[in-house]
Amino acid sequence: MSDEEPAVSYRVLEPGTRVVTSDGADLGTVAEILENRLEDIFDGLVVDTPGGRRFVDAPEVARITASVVTLTIDGTQAAGLPERDPAGGPEFSANTRAGRFRRPWRRR
Numbered sequence: 001m002s003d004e005e006p007a008v009s010y011r012v013l014e015p016g017t018r019v020v021t022s023d024g025a026d027l028g029t030v031a032e033i034l035e036n037r038l039e040d041i042f043d044g045l046v047v048d049t050p051g052g053r054r055f056v057d058a059p060e061v062a063r064i065t066a067s068v069v070t071l072t073i074d075g076t077q078a079a080g081l082p083e084r085d086p087a088g089g090p091e092f093s094a095n096t097r098a099g100r101f102r103r104p105w106r107r108r
Contacts, residue, residue: 005065010035010042018068019047019056025075028054031084045069046084054081 010033017030028049035043045056062072071078 005067007063008066010061010064012066013064013069014066017066019045019071020068021071021073021075021078022062023074025078027071027075027078030069047081049081053084054078055084056081 013030013033015030015032019027019030021027028047030045031048031053032046033042034045035041042058042061044058045061047054047056056071060072061069063070
């Protein structure tokens with residue numbers, strides 16, 4: 001691994017960058033970088049693996065450099081990563097008319 005290489009922001013991460021597990025096993029390469037641009041939040045990665053595209057959640061990313069992404073999970077845990085949902089996950093929005101202390105079970 002490249003511990004001598006400086007860490008970089010997810011914003012400069014390139015598709016095709018190698019992804020390795022915490023125990024040094026090659027998982028695959030970065031296919032997509034997922035982010036919430038409005039709030040400047042790194043959401044995770046989609047990784048091309050021999051078994052298909054897998055979703056890696058942001059907390060499972062330990063370190064990003066220009067040449068490699070290192071995960072916090074080992075090879076055994078990485079084998080259980082979920083497939084990438086092409087439709088994305090559910091979207092949620094705030095109910096701005098509810099008021100600060102509205103109880104979630106009360107009907108309008």
